[in-house]
Amino acid sequence: MRIRRAGRQTPRFRPLAVLGALILCGTGVALAATAHADDQVNCTLVVPANPLSDQGLATPYRLLGPCHEGNPDTAAFVQATVVDPANGELSVYNPLVVDDGTRPATAPVVPQLPNGAVVGIWFGFNGDNLTLQSTDNSLADGNCVNGAADSIFGQFAYCNAGAFFTAAHTAMAAGMLDVPQLGTGRDGLPCPTTRDFRIVDQDQSDNVTSTYLLLPDGSTAQNTAANQAALAPRGATVVANGSDEGLVVNFIDPALGCTPYVAPDLADPGAVASSLALNELDAGRQPAPVALVPLNDPMAMVGDGYNVQKVNMYRTGVDQGRIDVATELPAEYCRSMLSMGIGALRGDRDLTRPFRSPDPATASSLFAFLAARLDGSFSSLRCDHLLGIKSPVHLIKADGIVVDATFTDLPAPAPSTGPTPSARPTPTSRPTPTSRPTPTTGPTPTTRPTPTTRPTPTTRSVPSVPPTSTTPRSPRALPATTAPQPRSTTGAPATPHPATHPTATHPTGAHDPVVYPPAASAAAPPAADGIDPSAVPATTLTIGAMPYHPQAGAGGGTGGGGGFRLPRLAGWSLLTGGGLIAVALLLTSLARHRRRDGYANVDW
Numbered sequence: 001m002r003i004r005r006a007g008r009q010t011p012r013f014r015p016l017a018v019l020g021a022l023i024l025c026g027t028g029v030a031l032a033a034t035a036h037a038d039d040q041v042n043c044t045l046v047v048p049a050n051p052l053s054d055q056g057l058a059t060p061y062r063l064l065g066p067c068h069e070g071n072p073d074t075a076a077f078v079q080a081t082v083v084d085p086a087n088g089e090l091s092v093y094n095p096l097v098v099d100d101g102t103r104p105a106t107a108p109v110v111p112q113l114p115n116g117a118v119v120g121i122w123f124g125f126n127g128d129n130l131t132l133q134s135t136d137n138s139l140a141d142g143n144c145v146n147g148a149a150d151s152i153f154g155q156f157a158y159c160n161a162g163a164f165f166t167a168a169h170t171a172m173a174a175g176m177l178d179v180p181q182l183g184t185g186r187d188g189l190p191c192p193t194t195r196d197f198r199i200v201d202q203d204q205s206d207n208v209t210s211t212y213l214l215l216p217d218g219s220t221a222q223n224t225a226a227n228q229a230a231l232a233p234r235g236a237t238v239v240a241n242g243s244d245e246g247l248v249v250n251f252i253d254p255a256l257g258c259t260p261y262v263a264p265d266l267a268d269p270g271a272v273a274s275s276l277a278l279n280e281l282d283a284g285r286q287p288a289p290v291a292l293v294p295l296n297d298p299m300a301m302v303g304d305g306y307n308v309q310k311v312n313m314y315r316t317g318v319d320q321g322r323i324d325v326a327t328e329l330p331a332e333y334c335r336s337m338l339s340m341g342i343g344a345l346r347g348d349r350d351l352t353r354p355f356r357s358p359d360p361a362t363a364s365s366l367f368a369f370l371a372a373r374l375d376g377s378f379s380s381l382r383c384d385h386l387l388g389i390k391s392p393v394h395l396i397k398a399d400g401i402v403v404d405a406t407f408t409d410l411p412a413p414a415p416s417t418g419p420t421p422s423a424r425p426t427p428t429s430r431p432t433p434t435s436r437p438t439p440t441t442g443p444t445p446t447t448r449p450t451p452t453t454r455p456t457p458t459t460r461s462v463p464s465v466p467p468t469s470t471t472p473r474s475p476r477a478l479p480a481t482t483a484p485q486p487r488s489t490t491g492a493p494a495t496p497h498p499a500t501h502p503t504a505t506h507p508t509g510a511h512d513p514v515v516y517p518p519a520a521s522a523a524a525p526p527a528a529d530g531i532d533p534s535a536v537p538a539t540t541l542t543i544g545a546m547p548y549h550p551q552a553g554a555g556g557g558t559g560g561g562g563g564f565r566l567p568r569l570a571g572w573s574l575l576t577g578g579g580l581i582a583v584a585l586l587l588t589s590l591a592r593h594r595r596r597d598g599y600a601n602v603d604w
Contacts, residue, residue, distance in 0.1 A: 041127030043067035045076050045097070049135050051142040052119040052160055058110040060098040067127070068099050069239075070218035077124040077241040079208040081277035082266070083167045084114040088176030090168070092273040093266040094210040095121070096222050105213065105221040105231060111266035120164025122276045122317070124207030124241035125155040132157055145317060148310040151302040156206045158317040161277075165319040168281060182285050183258055187348050191258035193283035194248055194318075197336045198344035200291040201373050202380040203299045205283075205318040207243030209250075209274045214239045224268040247358060249274045251366055255355040256348065280319040289336055292320050296330040296381050306330075334383035335410065338392060341374045342407045363402040371395060371405035 044067075048059035057080055067074035078095040093111045098104050113119070121142065123130060132139060132146045139146075142159035146152045171177035182191045192198055194205050213221040213228065213236040221227045223238055240246060249260040261282040265273040293314050295306040300314045312322045345352075345367065352367040363369035375393035377383075384390060389411065396404040 040129065041067075041073055042129040042131070043074050043076060043125065043127055044131045044133050045078075045123070046100070046133045046135055047138040047142065047144060047159070049138050049141075051121060051138050051144070054111050054113045056138070056142075057093055057095050057113075057119070058108045060096045060104055060108060062100045063097055064100045064133070068218060069097050069212070069220050070099075070214055072126055072239065075126045075239060075241070076130055077208050077210040077212070078121060079124070079210045079275050079277075080119055080121045081164065081263070081275045082111075082113060082120075083118050083164060083171060083177075085116050085118060085167050085171065086114065088168075088171030088174070089114070090177070090263040090278065091266050092263050092275045092278070094212075094222060094273070096212065096220060098220055099218060102219060105215050105219040105234075105236075106227050108222055109224065109267040113266075118160070118164050118167035120161045120277055121159040122161065122208050123155075123157040124210065124243055126242055127155070129154050130157065145313060148302055148307065148313060151307075151310065153299045153310075153314060154203075156203075156299055156314070156317070161317040161319075164277060165280075168277075179281050179285060180261065182282070185256035185258050186351055187256060189347075190287055191256060192248065192252060192344075193286045194244060194279050195283040195286040195291045195320075197289060197291045197340035199248065199252060199341070199370070200337055201244065202377040203297050204244055204291060204293060205276075205280065205320075206299060207241045207245060208276045209241070209243060209246045209279075211238050211240045213237070222267050224265075225271065226268075242358075245274075245276045245279050248279065251355065251358055252352075255352050255366055276318070284319065289340075291333070291336065292323070292328065293318070294328060294330055294333040294381075295323065295325070296333070296386075298380060330381070331383075331386040334378070334381055334386050337377065337381075338374070338383065338387075339410050341370075342392060342410075345371055345374070345405070346407065361401070364398075365403075368395075368402040368404060372402045375405075 044064040046062040046064065048056050048061060050056035061076070061078050063069050063074070063076050067076075069075050076097050078097055080093045080095060082091045082093065083089070084091075091111075096104055096108045121144075123132070129152060131152060132144055134140070138144070139159075143163065144157065144159040145161075146157045147154075168177060172179070182193065185191050194200070211223045213223050213231055215221070215231060216235045221231060221236070228236065252258075253260050260274045261278045262272040262274050263278060265271045293300055293311055295301075295308070295311055297311070297314070300311040301307060302310055308323060308325060315322065349367055352370060353365050355366040357363045357365050357369045359369060363372050371393055372395055375391055375395055378391045378393065387410075392408040392410055394406045394408070395402045396406070
């Protein structure tokens with residue numbers, strides 16, 4: 001419609017102008033909507049050819065730009081554990097990661113693998129999403145699993161894990177391999193494992209215990225005694241993966257007087273090392289109730305929905321059985337995690353409060369760190385929604401750092417059938433990962449060898465040269481602590497295992513101090529009505545052992561900084577300005593259209 005006033009041309013209703021304003025407004029919406037995606041740290045790791053072979057293990061993995069191994073927010077880590085099917089012996093090897101286009105500070109040690117060795121490889125990442133990339137069909141050759149068909153796990157991935165655990169259990173059944181007893185902590189309770197409801201979080205059993213040496217120029221080397229001696233004068237520091245597995249081994253075990261399960265390090269003669277695989281075999285002795293990867297684990301979800309297939313794929317990688325959706329309900333996981341976690345925090349307060357924090361920038365002590373981690377897990381797992389309660393963890397802060405916590409007892413559980421898991425995946429924009437491998441069974445030994453004496457574990461000192469990294473968050477060296485006494489090997493096992501263990505040992509030497517990056521932060525997911533799985537919002541993945549930080553108001557994403565970032569600020573500015581312009585143009589046009597008095601003609 002065009003309206004003209006007698007004697008002069010009237011301004012036309014300009015739909016293109018309004019459309020332009022709406023486009024501008026829409027641009028603001030798009031920028032604001034994608035700000036969280038921009039905040040995520042997504043990296044690609046190139047897997048070398050023949051990754052399960054000795055040469056494949058010794059070939060550095062390449063971290064593609066713009067990610068860098070020297071940046072604690074984008075560093076990736078790799079860990080292998082090996083079982084010899086002929087005698088059940090276990091060993092550990094940590095393949096090196098280097099920046100793409102660079103060389104390691106020293107050449108990696110080529111491991112001497114036994115004949116017929118069954119190798120499993122696991123990955124950890126300090127960012128949000130790590131995608132594996134193949135070299136000469138390496139992902140298929142290594143039986144690598146990055147996640148479901150259209151949704152990667154995030155920080156976690158593995159190669160040949162099913163075959164490794166099958167071979168390990170075969171050796172256990174044949175009497176060649178025995179996992180030592182858990183022992184008793186200073187609190188009088190069994191030493192915790194990665195499946196203990198006293199310590200699990202939003203995404204249990206993730207990441208690895210690998211450590212590397214990092215030089216000021218960004219190059220890396222395997223963390224061995226020889227490399228430490230050679231590279232300390234050049235300013236080498238130890239860097240590690242923020243990890244649930246590492247939290248248990250390096251912090252909770254020493255605080256409670258427990259000792260981790262370790263095996264010989266193939267890269268460092270005479271030394272021993274922990275690993276994700278050893279931790280998970282150790283967790284097979286966890287007394288009931290046993291915490292297994294739940295449907296609402298953010299790494300095991302697909303988009304906003306629960307996904308049974310992806311949960312089972314994750315469980316395969318950490319030696320857990322398939323989920324029973326009729327009994328393993330997300331609400332029950334929340335309740336057990338909260339009730340037992342609060343009980344442990346209260347009971348162990350005198351032991352964990354004097355112990356150092358994995359992240360001093362977040363919490364002042366191990367006690368405060370674990371309290372913050374439990375509170376964050378409550379939010380991330382949507383326990384408020386599933387249980388209908390507010391967080392029972394009340395954090396006390398000073399200058400933004402958690403220094404203490406109090407707790408509210410949980411109300412009595414109400415009868416509930418729980419949500420029905422959704423098998424319908426929500427497509428994501430992540431790259432398509434590899435298909436799920438079919439685990440193979442390693443050869444079954446026919447004779448049991450005589451156990452041999454393992455070399456005495458050596459204590460590796462950490463270079464004392466302060467870090468000189470120029471990355472936003474420089475590594476912080478943690479002080480060494482006195483290692484607890486060896487685990488007891490007496491008493492009835494929680495699960496049937498042979499009586500002797502010829503391979504892995506529990507050292508009495510001091511733990512290596514490690515460098516843990518600060519925790520990432522993420523905005524708290526919004527509340528939802530009902531408990532239909534499809535209504536549960538997607539959760540930003542965070543570093544496994546680090547607490548999840550809900551931000552008040554419109555906080556920052558996983559990049560670690562609170563408040564609006566520049567793209568988000570620009571987006572909302574455009575959104576506001578475009579909206580106002582569009583409304584003004586529409587109101588002006590409507591007003592002119594209604595003022596028909598004094599107009600000579602109306603042309604339709």
